[in-house]
Amino acid sequence: xxxxxxxxxxxxxxxxxxxxxxxxxxxxxxxxxxxxxxxxxxxxxxxxxxxxxxxxxxxxxxxxxxxxxxxxxxxxxxxxxxxxxxxxxxxxxxxxxxxxxxxxxxxxxxxxxxxxxxxxxxxxxxxxxxxxxxxxxxxxxxxxxxxxxxxxxxxxxxxxxxxxxxxxxxxxxxxxxxxxxxxxxxxxxxxxxxxxxxxxxxxxxxxxxxxxxxxxxxxxxxxxxxxxxxxxxxxxxxxxxxxxxxxxxxxxxxxxxxxxxxxxxxxxxxxxxxxxxxxxxxxxxxxxxxxxxxxxxxxxxxxxxxxxxxxxxxxxxxxxxxxxxxxxxxxxxxxxxxxxxxxxxxxxxxxxxxxxxxxxxxxxxxxxxxxxxxxxxxxxxxxxxxxxxxxxxxxxxxxxxxxxxxxxxxxxxxxxxxxxxxxxxxxxxxxxxxxxxxxxxxxxxxxxxxxxxxxxxxxxxxxxxxxxxxxxxxxxxxxxxxxxxxxxxxxxxxxxxxxxxxxxxxxxxxxxxxxxxxxxxxxxxxxxxxxxxxxxxxxxxxxxxxxxxxxxxxxxxxxxxxxxxxxxxxxxxxxxxxxxxxxxxxxxxxxxxxxxxxxxxxxxxxxxxxxxxxxxxxxxxxxxxxxxxxxxxxxxxxxxxxxxxxxxxxxxxxxxxxxxxxxxxxxxxxxxxxxxxxxxxxxxxxxxxxxxxxxxxxxxxxxxxxxxxxxxxxxxxxxxxxxxxxxxxxxxxxxxxxxxxxxxxxxxxxxxxxxxxxxxxxxxxxxxxxxxxxxxxxxxxxxxxxxxxxxxxxxxxxxxxxxxxxxxxxxxxxxxxxxxxxxxxxxxxxxxxxxxxxxxxxxxxxxxxxxxxxxxxxxxxxxxxxxxxxxx
Numbered sequence: 001x002x003x004x005x006x007x008x009x010x011x012x013x014x015x016x017x018x019x020x021x022x023x024x025x026x027x028x029x030x031x032x033x034x035x036x037x038x039x040x041x042x043x044x045x046x047x048x049x050x051x052x053x054x055x056x057x058x059x060x061x062x063x064x065x066x067x068x069x070x071x072x073x074x075x076x077x078x079x080x081x082x083x084x085x086x087x088x089x090x091x092x093x094x095x096x097x098x099x100x101x102x103x104x105x106x107x108x109x110x111x112x113x114x115x116x117x118x119x120x121x122x123x124x125x126x127x128x129x130x131x132x133x134x135x136x137x138x139x140x141x142x143x144x145x146x147x148x149x150x151x152x153x154x155x156x157x158x159x160x161x162x163x164x165x166x167x168x169x170x171x172x173x174x175x176x177x178x179x180x181x182x183x184x185x186x187x188x189x190x191x192x193x194x195x196x197x198x199x200x201x202x203x204x205x206x207x208x209x210x211x212x213x214x215x216x217x218x219x220x221x222x223x224x225x226x227x228x229x230x231x232x233x234x235x236x237x238x239x240x241x242x243x244x245x246x247x248x249x250x251x252x253x254x255x256x257x258x259x260x261x262x263x264x265x266x267x268x269x270x271x272x273x274x275x276x277x278x279x280x281x282x283x284x285x286x287x288x289x290x291x292x293x294x295x296x297x298x299x300x301x302x303x304x305x306x307x308x309x310x311x312x313x314x315x316x317x318x319x320x321x322x323x324x325x326x327x328x329x330x331x332x333x334x335x336x337x338x339x340x341x342x343x344x345x346x347x348x349x350x351x352x353x354x355x356x357x358x359x360x361x362x363x364x365x366x367x368x369x370x371x372x373x374x375x376x377x378x379x380x381x382x383x384x385x386x387x388x389x390x391x392x393x394x395x396x397x398x399x400x401x402x403x404x405x406x407x408x409x410x411x412x413x414x415x416x417x418x419x420x421x422x423x424x425x426x427x428x429x430x431x432x433x434x435x436x437x438x439x440x441x442x443x444x445x446x447x448x449x450x451x452x453x454x455x456x457x458x459x460x461x462x463x464x465x466x467x468x469x470x471x472x473x474x475x476x477x478x479x480x481x482x483x484x485x486x487x488x489x490x491x492x493x494x495x496x497x498x499x500x501x502x503x504x505x506x507x508x509x510x511x512x513x514x515x516x517x518x519x520x521x522x523x524x525x526x527x528x529x530x531x532x533x534x535x536x537x538x539x540x541x542x543x544x545x546x547x548x549x550x551x552x553x554x555x556x557x558x559x560x561x562x563x564x565x566x567x568x569x570x571x572x573x574x575x576x577x578x579x580x581x582x583x584x585x586x587x588x589x590x591x592x593x594x595x596x597x598x599x600x601x602x603x604x605x606x607x608x609x610x611x612x613x614x615x616x617x618x619x620x621x622x623x624x625x626x627x628x629x630x631x632x633x634x635x636x637x638x639x640x641x642x643x644x645x646x647x648x649x650x651x652x653x654x655x656x657x658x659x660x661x662x663x664x665x666x667x668x669x670x671x672x673x674x675x676x677x678x679x680x681x682x683x684x685x686x687x688x689x690x691x692x693x694x695x696x697x698x699x700x701x702x703x704x705x706x707x708x709x710x711x712x713x714x715x716x717x718x719x720x721x722x723x724x725x726x727x728x729x730x731x732x733x734x735x736x737x738x739x740x741x742x743x744x745x746x747x748x749x750x751x752x753x754x755x756x757x758x759x760x761x762x763x764x765x766x767x768x769x770x771x772x773x774x775x776x777x778x779x780x781x782x783x784x785x786x787x788x789x790x791x792x793x794x795x796x797x798x799x800x801x802x803x804x805x806x807x808x809x810x811x812x813x814x815x816x817x818x819x820x821x822x823x824x825x826x827x828x829x830x831x832x833x834x835x836x837x838x839x840x841x842x843x844x845x846x847x848x849x850x851x852x853x854x855x856x857x858x859x860x861x862x863x864x865x866x867x868x869x870x871x872x
Contacts, residue, residue, distance in 0.1 A: 004060065004083045006132060007386040008326055011143045015325075017053040018141060020046040020148035021094075022193070025138045029156040029206055030176065030186050032114060032123050037062055037102040042138040044097045046148075051090040058135035058142040059085055059101060060111070066100035085139060099139035107768035108807045109275040111136025112204065115768070117272070119232040119734055124207035126271040126286055128279060131327065131390050134199040145325040145433040147196040156206050158185035163205040163228065165282045166192040167265050194282065195262065196431045198323050203281030205269050210234035214243050216250050221260070223250070226267040229292055232734065233270070236294040242268065244350075245306045249313040252344045258423030259430065262321040268309070272735055273770040275809050276394075278308050280315030280337070287312075294736065295705035298665040300620035303345070303353050310341035322426060325433040327390035331380045331459075332439065334394070335402025338364070342403070355581050359620045361555045362585040364400040366624075369560060369593055371396030372464045374855050375492040376848045380405060380459045381436055383496075388845040391808050404558035405458045411505040411556040412454070413447035421446035457502045463491050465502055466560045467530065467551045469567075471540075482540035484508075484530050484551060486559075492855075503531040509553030509583060510546035513570075519579040520548060527556075547574070550583055561590045572608055576615030585621055592628050595636060598862045601870035602636040603645060605629075610652050619665040626653075626673040633677070635821070635856075636863035638871055643679075650677035654686075662699020671700060675709045679783055684717050704732050708740035715744040716781045739774035746778025754779060754787055761814060762798050769809060776817035785822045792820040792828050796835045803846045815846065819853040825861045829854065 026041040040061070048055065060083045064076040069089045079086045087097065105114035105125070111133045115124045127134075132142045141148075154162045158173050169192045176186045194202075209228040216223045225246060227239050246266070254260060263283035274288040291305045318340065319333035342364075345356035371377065380402045384390050410418045421443035429438060436459065440451050465486055472481040488499035510524035523546060526539040547570045551561045563571065571587055578584035591608055594600040600608075609625055616622050633646045653674035660667035678687055689695035690702060691710045700706075711728050714720040722745070729741040746757035757779040761772055782788060795818055803811045820828040832854040836847065 005386050005388055006058070006143065008328070008384060011145070011326060013053070014055065014141065014143065015145050017049055017055050018046050018146060019049070020044065020141055020146045022149045022151070023138070023140065024151050024153075026153045027137070027155070027204070029125065029154060029160075032105065032125060032156075032206075037104050038112070040099075040101050040103045040138050042097075042099045042101075042140070044099075044139070044141075044148075046095055046097075046141075047093055048090045048095050049092070051092050055087045055090060057085040057087060057097065057099065057139045058132065059083060059099065059139040060133075060136045061101040061103045063102040064099065065102065066098065068098040070095055070097075083135065097139075101139065103137055106136070106807070107273070108810050109273055109769045110807055110809055113271075113273060115272045115735075117230055117232055117735065118738055122208050122231060124209065124230060124272060125205065126207075126269065126274075127202070127204045127281075128275070128286065129202060129281075130200040130279060132200065132387050134202055137204070140199050142199045144198040144200060144323050144327070147198050147323070147431065147433065149196055150194045150202050152189070152191045152204060154189045154191075154204065154206065155186055156189065157208075158187045160187070160207055161205075161209045161211060161228070162187075162189040163203070163209075163226070163267050163269060163284050164189075164191045165194045165197065165201075165203055165263070165284050167224070168192075192264075197282050197320065198433075201280060201282045201320050201323075203279075203284040203286065205267075205271070205284065205286065209269065210237070212237065212239040214239070216247050216266075218250060218254065223261060224265040226265070227270075228267065229270040229289060230272060233289060233292050233294065236292050237270070238293070241302070242305075242309065245309045246313060248348050248350055249310045249344055252348050253314055253317060253340065256340075256419050256422070257317050257426055258419075259317060259321070259426040262316060262430070266313075266316075268312075273768060275769060278312045280312045280319050280333075282316065282320040285312045285315075294734075295703040296668060296701060298619050298623065298668055300359070300618075300623050300665070303356065303359060303620060306353060307341045307345060307356065307359075310344050311337045314340035314344070317426060321431060322429045323433050325435050327384040327387075327393070328382055329435055330382070330384070330390065330393065331398050331402040332434065332436070334399045335380065335406055338399050338403035339406040355618060357555060358581045358585045358618055360400075360403075361582065362589050362621050363624050365404055365555075365558070366589055366592060366628075367396035368400035368404060368558070369396075369464065369589075370596070372401060372462070373489070375494065375851050377462045377492065377495055379462050379497075388843060392812070392845045392848055401558060407555070408458070408505060408557045409443075409454070412503075413443065413449055413451075417447035418443065454503065457500055461497050461500045462495055463489060463497075463499055464558070464560055465489070465500075465504070466562060467504070467506070468562045469508075469549050469551055469564050471545065471549065471564050471566075473545045477545045479540050479543050479545050482537045484535045484537060486530055486533055486535070501531065501533060503529060504552075504557040504559055505529055506551060506557045506559075507553040508537060508540065509550040510540075510543070511548040511550060511578070511583065512546045513574060513577065514579075518574075518577055520574055520577045520583075521579050522553075522583070525553060548587075550586060552586065553583060555582065555586055560593055561586065562594070563590065572604075573611070575608060576612030581618045581621070584616070585618070588621060588625065595628075595632055596859065596863065598859075598866040600866075602632045602638075602863065602867040603641070603870055605632060606645060606649060610649075614656065619669060622666065623669050623672075626669065626676075630673075630676055632863075635860040636867060638864050638868040641867070641871055646677055647680055647683075650674055650679065650683050653677060654683070657697070664699075667697070667700055668706075671697065671706065672709060675706075675713050678713055679717065684714065684719050687714060688719060704737070708732070708737070708744075712740065712744045712747055712778070712781065716747040716749060716778075717783055718749045720744070721748075735770070739770055742771055742774040743778035743781070746775045747781040749782060749784055749787060751787065754791070758791065758794070758818075761818070762794075762802065765802075765806060765810070769813070772810060773813055773817070776813060780817060780822060782822060788820060788822050789827075791818070792831050795820055796831055799835075799850070800839065800842060800846070803843060811846075812849065815849045816853065819850075821853065821857060821860075825857060825864070829857050829861065832857065 024043040028039040067074040135142045170190045173187045212227040214225045270289040278287040314337045318336040345353040425442040468485045507527045511520045512523045548567045595605040657670040
């Protein structure tokens with residue numbers, strides 16, 4: 001299909017026709033303050049295998065001024081259409097193409113994003129090219145297997161800093177001679193050639209960024225390190241911790257991967273308005289600036305930032321040095337980077353994050369389990385027909401399930417063999433492109449195992465298994481029979497393949513209450529392979545029945561785990577008594593999954609959390625439980641009892657807030673939980689007093705982020721008007737403050753506020769990405785779902801036009817964020833079902849997003865029914 005999309009078949013044909021040598025790209029950014037566009041000049045050198053084959057360049061630009069192929073000018077108005085330049089006059093062998101265009105800045109976080117800091121008026125630019133947005137900045141063959149060397153020359157204001165994938169060879173300043181829109185002097189940054197890269201990891205960052213520089217030394221090599229952020233954010237940057245994590249990653253990855261860091265320097269840039277957490281641009285990684293903590297952050301937030309830093313650093317090998325040939329093997333990038341980042345934290349020398357697998361089990365795998373039960377579930381190695389497919393495939397399967405499967409593979413082949421295979425993989429494919437078979441071949445040779453069947457079962461089929469223990473005992477409590485039942489849940493309609501039983505390498509843990517201290521301690525562990533529908537465990541026979549039997553102890557495999565009745569009863573009383581955090585996290589995760597599946601009523605889940613969370617030492621698990629309880633209260637609770645259960649949760653959060661150690665992470669987390677649930681007059685009155693300082697909380701700084709959380713809640717409850725919101729924004733005139741204020745305004749409980757938010761997002765559609773996201777969050781924030789009832793029909797009337805007229809990122813925000821999840825469940829479900837039935841020909845990516853939300857809504861109704869039955 002022509003246009004902005006690109007099919008896998010088109011990409012394959014083009015890769016057979018073209019081998020790209022190099023790009024020389026010149027950009028002029030001097031007029032960034034006033035002009036909507038910037039001049040872009042691209043010179044491409046490539047070989048053509050067959051000049052009779054149709055070949056096209058990718059370019060999304062408002063105007064193309066010049067196209068020259070091998071010295072012959074082409075008429076732009078005839079060969080440039082649908083974001084493609086059809087090339088003619090090609091020859092067999094080497095070809096040279098020059099394209100001169102005016103490309104457009106964006107405010108959507110795609111291509112070359114332009115941001116104006118409201119604090120000081122400074123302008124900041126950064127690129128975001130994944131999946132195929134390099135073509136928004138320069139003409140190119142925008143697909144991952146057409147790697148090339150890149151060299152940038154950038155003209156920009158003299159007081160700016162320009163960062164790219166390679167180091168700047170020269171920086172020359174000159175007096176600006178009045179270029180329209182330009183001010184003051186200018187500089188020219190000339191960068192060296194990169195190694196061979198895919199277009200989507202090419203990077204350009206420009207603006208008056210604050211910079212901190214350091215070095216990393218390993219052996220006889222010194223790698224320059226750089227950190228960058230906006231000037232108005234510089235006081236909050238903590239380079240010591242960020243550099244320390246980075247250095248740990250360098251040492252651990254180089255040792256495990258057996259290949260030196262593949263680039264000449266390493267820059268990390270924290271940028272405004274970023275759509276994701278971070279992006280692995282080669283040697284110039286961009287991060288969401290939320291990772292520069294301007295307010296107090298818990299240890300869990302520091303651990304998450306460290307995991308993100310390590311994830312992106314590992315991409316320098318998995319993704320940048322060796323890149324998937326096509327997006328169907330995106331998991332080769334993301335699954336490995338996710339696994340590697342957590343492994344580095346857990347196995348690295350810094351004991352601060354030694355329990356990172358606990359976070360992985362409780363948070364990352366929860367996302368994977370949810371994604372794997374949606375109608376859009378897919379194999380880890382997904383079928384990617386075109387760019388639209390991949391744009392919605394950065395999901396819990398590609399990241400967390402893939403990483404879980406790799407963790408299982410490590411247990412299956414052994415860690416030494418696993419990393420021996422990885423080292424061989426990098427040695428064989430450095431600066432090239434690979435497919436699944438290339439990785440499997442290296443791992444098979446290193447481990448001596450045939451991984452073909454394993455791959456088909458784990459990587460090439462969709463769905464999830466459930467493991468249940470079946471235990472028989474005699475009158476004395478001695479186990480007489482123990483077997484594990486494996487179930488393969490039916491795949492949703494339309495998902496190719498069939499339910500599959502898989503080989504699982506798991507541990508079975510026996511936990512017994514210690515009478516002396518009341519702790520649940522592991523008294524026995526057996527590790528075994530589970531492959532069939534039933535697997536007998538003779539090692540457990542003849543032993544006293546423990547209080548809790550935990551399947552998949554140590555979290556070696558990827559499967560939903562259930563408990564036998566006796567273990568579940570013990571957990572309902574003693575879940576908080578585990579001596580170690582990982583088995584406790586695994587039981588929390590199983591309880592949450594049971595709640596989502598309607599096997600455990602929300603009110604029982606809430607009771608379980610309240611009975612055990614006081615013993616939870618891992619602040620990341622505590623915060624995860626807070627999020628899950630709030631989600632369950634909003635979506636899984638019988639509406640007739642929702643008000644009372646939410647008030648009970650808020651009362652409990654307040655009690656624990658007051659009991660927490662002053663200044664502790666737990667105190668801060670419980671304050672946030674209380675703010676998010678507060679809805680009674682007494683609760684809201686207390687928040688108002690905390691905000692104005694009349695009721696201080698001992699040891700707790702009511703900093704900017706705490707203040708805004710309270711402001712947003714008070715606004716949603718009708719306790720704060722426009723004057724109050726504006727006053728808080730004057731107190732915090734930063735980009736973050738601007739977004740929080742937008743959320744508060746859109747959250748006010750009156751029809752005018754909701755109508756204004758809807759008009760801004762759906763009607764005008766001119767908000768920058770981060771402000772649009774903030775307004776959407778406020779629109780959905782309501783204590784009265786009836787306020788949003790009129791927008792159910794309006795959503796489904798507008799959603800197709802939104803998808804077809806907005807950029808992908810902006811449309812996706814709207815499709816997901818404005819879906820009528822807070823409306824009457826049955827009515828919204830019926831309306832969605834009708835839309836899906838009437839729009840079978842809608843773009844598949846849009847249908848996928850709608851179907852996922854529809855499925856979540858159906859799950860919520862089933863969970864509500866369970867809670868209603870339990871309520872009696």
